[in-house]
Structure formats: structure tokens, C-alpha cells
Amino acid sequence: MSDPYERSAEYLDIMIAExxxxxxxxxxxxxxLVRAGAGAVVxxxxxxxxxxxxICRALPNAPVLAVEPSAAMRSVLLARVHEDTGLRERVTVLPGDCASTEWPDGVRAVVALNMIGHLPPGERRVLWSRAAAQLAPGGxxxxxxxxxxxxxxxERVRMAHVVIGEMEYEGWASARPTGADEITWRMDYSVLRRGRRLDGxxxxxxxxxxxxxxLASEVAAAGLALRRVGDPGLGLCVVERANEVPAPLG
Structure with a gap:
């Protein structure tokens, strides 16, 4: 499988920091919100x-399975885990993707931030089905x-600008439609020193x-329910078994 981050991994961690x-x-x-339990977090x-x-700070006793298909991104992930003794004892880094990686039954939580758009509709439905089958009660x-x-x-916009030492790192993003439910993002990264572009x-x-x-219709077909949580600007969604969704207050 081609790795879309093979050439850009150098820049991504600093670009997403903000x-x-x-x-x-x-x-x-x-x-x-996760009920107490001994299950892993994926x-x-x-x-x-x-x-x-x-995850490790919020759920201090949970083992974590960190799944990352990009070898370039895994190199950064492994370095971050290895340099922290607490992470090194709890985090297992796995190559693979949503479909190919095995999860244990009774998973306490699944975190899938900044990645749902990588999944075609069929793979999204596989993810919902796996969650329905393998989440622990209350997960x-x-x-x-x-x-x-x-x-x-x-339209092209600057998404990040980071200064490290004498260097400036810029990231620009634009997108064009390429299908009925698909776009193609173009990301341009530049490295500048004193205003002169050195690399990118x-x-x-x-x-x-x-x-x-x-998305709500897809998860409902798997026996799950979707609800928005937190600041609407962050776009966070929680998926739970339909019979476990908390009743509204009031």
C-alpha cells in the first residue's frame, strides 16, 4: 500500500501541534466518560x-494499542513512546490499518482522530461493525x-507556521473534488531561513x-448511536451501543 505520509512525515508533528x-x-x-474496566484502548x-x-494520562491503567499504517509516522511514534518510560511500559505500536489489525475483545475505547476521511464508505462500515462487536459494555x-x-x-490556505531556531516551517492546504464523495487534498510544506526557501x-x-x-445512518445500521460532544468547532463524535447512550438531562 502506498504511504501518503512517506514524504511529509518530517513536518507533520510540528504542524499539528497547535x-x-x-x-x-x-x-x-x-x-x-468510559466506565471503569480493564480493557485496552485502541x-x-x-x-x-x-x-x-x-490516552495514557486520561486512563492511567489502560494498555494502549497504537495502530499506524505509515512507516514514516511510526518512526516518530516509536521515538515518542520509547523516550517515556511510562509509555514504553503500556503502549504497543502496531503496523496495519483498521481492517487488518486485530483487536482484543472487550476494548474499553477506540480513538480515531484525524483519520476517518482516509476510509472509503465500505471501510467505515467495517469499523462500525468491529466496534459494535468488540467494545466492552460502556465502551x-x-x-x-x-x-x-x-x-x-x-482554496489554498496556510494551515500552520512554526519557527524553530532560525528556520520557519509552513504548511499550506487546498483540495479539489475527485469523486461523488471524495476530494483530493494537496499539502505544500516549505522550510525557510531568513525568508529564503531552502527545502519543501x-x-x-x-x-x-x-x-x-x-455517518449517523451508517453507525445505526451496526446497532450503534452517534452523538456530538464538546466544542462544535472540534467536530468530536462519540459512537456507543444504542442501548447505552445516556439519557438527556432535564
């Missing part, structure tokens, strides 16, 4: 491991959805889009 500032406490709040598309750190799956929710053109790379990858109604 986005994780609100996302990390929001994820911790969601994991606080982090799908664990990337460079920022979510792994949040949940948390993921996020961000615009666009339909295949539309996204451009990459493209496919991304499947879906609105909340479509």
Missing part, C-alpha cells in the same frame, strides 16, 4: 503519538469530522467526505 492544544483536553474529557491512525499521550469510539462535508473545492515538499492524498447524517 491543533492539538484544544483537542487534547477535549479527548481527555471524552475518555472520562488508537487508530495514531500518527506521531500525540493522542497516545492523552465507546471517538472520532472527529471537519469540513468539508461534501466534495467541494477548498508537496503531497496529495485522497479523502472521503460525509456529513453527520450519513
Amino acid at each position: 491543533a492539538w492544544e484544544p483537542l487534547a483536553p477535549a479527548l481527555a474529557d471524552v475518555l472520562g 488508537d487508530l491512525g495514531a500518527g506521531s503519538g500525540r493522542g497516545v499521550r492523552v 465507546l469510539l471517538v472520532f472527529n469530522v471537519t469540513p468539508p462535508f461534501a466534495p467541494v473545492r477548498m 515538499v508537496s503531497v496529495e492524498y485522497r479523502w472521503w467526505v460525509a456529513g453527520e447524517e450519513v
